[in-house]
Amino acid sequence: MTDTEAAATIVAADAIAVLGIDVGGSSVKHLLARADASTARPPEPLARGRNATPKSAPVDGLAAIVEAVRGDRRLTRLVLSIPGIVDEARGIVVRSTNIPALDGCALGDRLEAELGIPVDVINDGHAAAVAEASWGAGAGVDDVFVLALGTGIAGAHVVGGRVVPGAHGSAGELGHITIDPSGSVCSCGRRGCLETIIGAPALRAAWAEAGGSGGTESLFAAHTDGHAAAKRVVEHAASALAEAILTLCALVDPGCIVIGGGLAQAPHHLVTLAARFVAERATFHRIPPIVPATLGEWAGANGTVLTALLRQGTLV
Numbered sequence: 422m423t424d425t426e427a428a429a430t431i432v433a434a435d436a437i438a439v440l441g442i443d444v445g446g447s448s449v450k451h452l453l454a455r456a457d458a459s460t461a462r463p464p465e466p467l468a469r470g471r472n473a474t475p476k477s478a479p480v481d482g483l484a485a486i487v488e489a490v491r492g493d494r495r496l497t498r499l500v501l502s503i504p505g506i507v508d509e510a511r512g513i514v515v516r517s518t519n520i521p522a523l524d525g526c527a528l529g530d531r532l533e534a535e536l537g538i539p540v541d542v543i544n545d546g547h548a549a550a551v552a553e554a555s556w557g558a559g560a561g562v563d564d565v566f567v568l569a570l571g572t573g574i575a576g577a578h579v580v581g582g583r584v585v586p587g588a589h590g591s592a593g594e595l596g597h598i599t600i601d602p603s604g605s606v607c608s609c610g611r612r613g614c615l616e617t618i619i620g621a622p623a624l625r626a627a628w629a630e631a632g633g634s635g636g637t638e639s640l641f642a643a644h645t646d647g648h649a650a651a652k653r654v655v656e657h658a659a660s661a662l663a664e665a666i667l668t669l670c671a672l673v674d675p676g677c678i679v680i681g682g683g684l685a686q687a688p689h690h691l692v693t694l695a696a697r698f699v700a701e702r703a704t705f706h707r708i709p710p711i712v713p714a715t716l717g718e719w720a721g722a723n724g725t726v727l728t729a730l731l732r733q734g735t736l737v
């Protein structure tokens with residue numbers, strides 16, 4: 422092969438790509454990767470960037486972003502992640518609180534018609550979970566459960582790089598297992614769900630009730646400083662999380678539990694304390710490593726690229 426031919430081969434490989442787009446409430450992140458990239462590790466991006474979310478005309482706005490990013494390259498697959506309820510099998514956004522213009526939108530079909538390429542639409546939590554499981558804190562383990570702790574509690578069981586959806590697409594809702602049957606009313610209508618104890622609003626309320634001021638960052642800072650009331654609030658939350666994890670281990674027996682989301686940020690108060698309680702309380706359970714997530718805000722975009730690489734050549 423001459424140098425010119427070798428250069429042409431490199432250009433040709435770069436010219437066939439997959440595109441992953443993580444659509445957030447305020448910004449849209451994109452990652453472009455070679456279509457022949459390995460799924461064993463995060464690919465070196467051909468392009469990566471961020472745009473404001475096109476909230477008023479999202480389909481046209483997203484199509485314009487795709488056109489601008491792909492340039493002259495041929496895309497083998499486009500995967501988008503959306504915050505909200507997504508019918509992943511049909512590519513329909515059922516409901517998105519952050520981008521109401523997408524409610525009921527057959528986003529996959531519309532972008533396929535506009536762009537002429539296969540398009541998948543997935544839930545943003547699922548995207549972040551597959552990335553953490555395969556390329557982040559769960560890398561090297563085939564069976565990973567990923568939890569995201571924030572305003573709500575999201576969960577996803579990822580096996581072999583794919584989310585196990587359950588028969589109706591709603592598996593993994595660990596935030597709504599009952600911890601205290603006589604506890605507070607949850608957003609789901611039941612009482613005492615995990616979310617009513619360790620969701621960010623619940624933690625803020627517990628901290629205020631204990632005499633603290635400020636949000637969860639102030640709570641965790643006071644906990645670090647050894648503040649007695651903060652210690653009680655954080656230990657109560659970690660205890661509830663530990664009970665949920667023990668239930669999870671009894672049901673699913675994952676090889677690794679990855680905990681991310683805003684409440685799991687360094688120095689990982691809830692994660693480390695919950696892991697200690699789990700170890701103390703386990704009986705027959707096989708307790709896997711319980712580790713903080715590592716990919717941060719690019720987890721979702723990485724998950725869309727991984728999904729695109731895995732699904733190339735299928736459902737075309």
Ligand SMILES: [Zn+2]
Pocket residue numbers: 596597598607608609610611614616
């Ligand atoms: Zn609930």
